[in-house]
Amino acid sequence: MAARYITISDTIINDIDKGLLLIDQRMPSLRQFTQLHDVSMTTANNCYQRLLDLGWLHAKPQIGYFITQPLNKQSTPVYPRFNVKISKPKISQSIDQGLRGPFYTAQLPAALLPQATLSRCLRRANQRAGADVFAYPDYQGDIGLRTALANHFSQRHFPLKADNLVITNGCIDAVRSAIEITTNPGDTIAVSSPCFSGLLDLLENMGRLVIEIPCYQAQLDLEQLEERLKSKRISACLFSANHINPQGFCLSNKQKQRIAELAAHYQVPVIEDDIYLELSYSNTTPLPIKYWDKSGWVLWCSSVSKTIAAGYRLGWCEPGRYFNDYLQLRNVQFFGVNNIVQHTVCEFINTGQYAKHLKKLTTTLASHARQYHSLLRELLPGNTKISVAEGGMVIWLQLDNMDSQAVLSEALKQGVPFRAGSEFTTLAYYQNCLRLNIGWPIVANAKDTPDKQAEALALSAKLVILCELINANVAVIPK
Ligand SMILES: Cc1ncc(COP(=O)(O)O)c(C=O)c1O
Known part of the structure; x- marks a missing residue:
């Protein structure tokens, strides 16, 4: 017989699938959950942890747990299969330009x-x-x-x-x-x-x-x-x-x-x-x-x-x-x-x-991944493919007909640099891809200071600009 936390979490997943529980709905606190299901705190913890691991829940630090759509149900980038050959690397243009910025370098804000x-x-x-x-x-x-x-x-x-x-x-x-x-x-x-x-x-x-x-x-x-x-x-x-x-x-x-x-x-x-x-x-x-x-x-x-x-x-x-x-x-x-x-x-x-810091940091980064995913999904065309990372600090996205170098040229004028896909190869691949750092939050927590809230808002505005540039680029390139 399956452990109690598995049975309960499976029921919750079923309820989400059937629409009985809604995306973005807040889950009961762990203490309420123990009373609701008449289980111990360990079972409640295991249950939420399983739902987090499977991507059906995300934790907002100091606020609570919320239902989400697992990212692996969404469309992800397709990588080329090709016959290998020897090639000569060349220095990426961004080094010469000395680029920096929250979407550009895989880095955390202080x-x-x-x-x-x-x-x-x-x-x-x-x-x-x-x-x-x-x-x-x-x-x-x-x-x-x-x-x-x-x-x-x-x-x-x-x-x-x-x-x-x-x-x-x-x-x-x-x-x-x-x-x-x-x-x-x-x-x-x-x-x-x-x-x-x-x-x-x-x-x-x-x-x-x-x-x-x-x-x-x-x-x-x-x-x-x-x-x-x-x-x-x-x-x-x-x-x-x-x-x-x-x-x-x-x-x-x-x-x-x-x-x-x-x-x-x-x-x-x-x-x-x-x-x-x-x-x-x-x-x-x-x-x-x-x-x-x-x-x-x-x-x-x-x-x-x-x-x-x-x-x-x-x-x-x-x-x-x-x-x-x-x-x-x-x-x-x-x-x-x-x-x-x-x-x-x-x-x-x-x-x-x-160890303590890592635990907090990885929860935060997982939450950033969700924030970026949901904004990008909202703003970019439906056929955009977005990586579903198991960890790390970057998102890779791919869009048919996108010329990410051309997007980058425009993005530089607007002060929103990112890494174009072609920088990740010595061959002629990934021109329709780009990489974004997700170290910076684009959604503030309710308990954040006004400064932090303003920062997150400013960054999400920058991401909106970037998405507009991508949309314009995809629209001008003939299919
Ligand atoms: C795969 C990989 N290796 C190495 C580095 C650089 O590491 P460090 O700053 O520790 O020299 C980076 C930084 O982005 C990286 O992504």
């Missing part, structure tokens, strides 16, 4: 960061570290921070050893060192397509070629990848597997395991950029490819840029069998990473604040 707690951690870290902060750092990274990170991830079913971690100046820096020690200029690196434009920019800058592996229906085309590995055309792979930027989905555990096996079998390193790992909307942290890496071919890279503060420039790498080379390169090039930032993040993790 208001969503635990500023006061971080300030306290910084003060305590400073006191605790004493004169140590003035000396050159341990070039592998502070042992306290490495231990805190190892414990944090081990508690999330991903065992890590502090001794195997190397602290870096952010994720892109960790990836850069990984590329440098595993490949040479002119080598070809496999990336998934579409690929975060910052990684393509990095590869261009380092003189590497790429081979884009199609990634559709949350699956990387591993058949084509293996063919190219077999023919020794690939010197390394550079993949993300969790809440991938820009699609927002995770590869299946089966695919992650297979990638780790392919790396070992063909003895080709896999650089794993796992920067969005912890931003799952469903309260469960997925596992990285590294989890299945038995012989050290995976170099696992991440950072606190998307979770704590991009400005801290703090990341790490678990370089597997490349540990000695990696450490030596870091030592020669960097002499270590800012001591006080390492101590601050260590304090933040060890006091349990990091």
Whole structure:
């Protein structure tokens, strides 16, 4: 017999389907729910959590739970399947233009960061570290921070050893060192397509070629990848597997395991950029490819840029069998990473604040995803395809006949930059796609300060302008 919370949540889903419960209707509080169904608080919690996970409820912090349409019932982008070939990345035009803005960079506004707690951690870290902060750092990274990170991830079913971690100046820096020690200029690196434009920019800058592996229906085309590995055309792979930027989905555990096996079998390193790992909307942290890496071919890279503060420039790498080379390169090039930032993040993790903050942040981001979805659905044509992310901080949308570069040119004049789809490839794909950051809220909470409410209102007005530009673009292009 199914557990009570499953039976009750199934009944609620049925009632929504039948129209007995309405979209946007407020659900009873948990306490009222226990009385209504004569169940314990645990059952009520489990029931709401299941409905949240399945996308039938969303939580408005400090207000309550509301019924929604699960996003996976709506239409999502279609990704091309193509035969792979080697290509040369080019620097994205937005780098030259120095673009920034709430829709543009995948970033959180300062208001969503635990500023006061971080300030306290910084003060305590400073006191605790004493004169140590003035000396050159341990070039592998502070042992306290490495231990805190190892414990944090081990508690999330991903065992890590502090001794195997190397602290870096952010994720892109960790990836850069990984590329440098595993490949040479002119080598070809496999990336998934579409690929975060910052990684393509990095590869261009380092003189590497790429081979884009199609990634559709949350699956990387591993058949084509293996063919190219077999023919020794690939010197390394550079993949993300969790809440991938820009699609927002995770590869299946089966695919992650297979990638780790392919790396070992063909003895080709896999650089794993796992920067969005912890931003799952469903309260469960997925596992990285590294989890299945038995012989050290995976170099696992991440950072606190998307979770704590991009400005801290703090990341790490678990370089597997490349540990000695990696450490030596870091030592020669960097002499270590800012001591006080390492101590601050260590304090933040060890006091349990990091886990607490992640929980709040992911609920907020899930709610942002809903806000953006519903406004975009309201304002854009019915055939617009919008990604349904499992986590992360971006939305990818696709619209037949849209020329997103042309939209971008107009959007720049109006001060609403975003990333055009063509920046996510070295090939001729994704011109009808664009990526939006959803870190900033476009709907304020009733309890927000007037300033915050005004900010959200101003941003939603900007999104309206952007949608008008998209609509105008789609209308002028002949079908
Ligand atoms: C996939 C991916 N990797 C790396 C980065 C940059 O990471 P960091 O700021 O930690 O260097 C980003 C930022 O948008 C990203 O989306």
